[in-house]
Amino acid sequence: MKYIAILAAGAAIAGALVGALEAAERLPPGLPPSAALLLRFDADKDGIITKDEMEAGLKADYTAADSNGDSCINPAEVRAENALRLRRDASQASPLVDWNLDGCVDLREFGNTAHSYFDLADRTKDGRVSSVELRGPSMPVAPRVIPAPAKSATETAGPASSTMGASPATAGPTARY
Numbered sequence: 001m002k003y004i005a006i007l008a009a010g011a012a013i014a015g016a017l018v019g020a021l022e023a024a025e026r027l028p029p030g031l032p033p034s035a036a037l038l039l040r041f042d043a044d045k046d047g048i049i050t051k052d053e054m055e056a057g058l059k060a061d062y063t064a065a066d067s068n069g070d071s072c073i074n075p076a077e078v079r080a081e082n083a084l085r086l087r088r089d090a091s092q093a094s095p096l097v098d099w100n101l102d103g104c105v106d107l108r109e110f111g112n113t114a115h116s117y118f119d120l121a122d123r124t125k126d127g128r129v130s131s132v133e134l135r136g137p138s139m140p141v142a143p144r145v146i147p148a149p150a151k152s153a154t155e156t157a158g159p160a161s162s163t164m165g166a167s168p169a170t171a172g173p174t175a176r177y
Contacts, residue, residue: 028131033092035134037117051127054118058111065096065110072104 028047031039038049041057065081066073073081078096085093094113098105121129 031131031134032136034117035131036089036092037094037114038121038129038134041114047131049118049129051118054114055111058114059107062107062110072106073110074104078105 038054041054042049043053043056062073063069065077065084067077067080068074073096075098078098082093082095085095096105096110099109099112118129121133123133
């Protein structure tokens with residue numbers, strides 16, 4: 001029995017890897033694997049995903065996931081949708097979650113990941129995400145420079161004499177390195 005479970009798990013992993021390879025092959029060069037999430041909604045295949053295209057795609061996906069048509073994705077339908085997402089998106093899969101724990105995933109919960117990613121990718125805030133925006137920043141962010149602390153008057157006056165200021169031995173923990 002354990003042997004069958006191991007074989008089934010191995011087959012699921014192999015299927016997920018094949019799904020990831022297929023998804024990577026469909027992406028235009030230079031785009032991260034996460035871009036596939038939004039590119040799925042590019043209905044006219046012009047390389048630009050509009051908010052309307054994404055909304056229409058989400059509604060179609062929601063309708064497909066709601067197998068009994070009651071406008072509520074129940075726990076069994078959530079499991080089926082998550083299995084589909086894992087096969088389709090592999091490591092980029094975003095699981096469907098009933099965030100408000102009411103036993104029903106509504107359209108708002110269904111589209112949370114896509115909406116968040118769209119809002120982050122739409123850097124021009126024009127309701128459209130282009131392939132350039134999906135590529136992300138072209139240059140790495142420079143590290144933040146932290147200014148050195150200002151020197152006190154005794155530090156800038158030169159070496160301390162025995163009559164001026166505290167000696168390093170008695171100055172406390174800030175004088176020692």
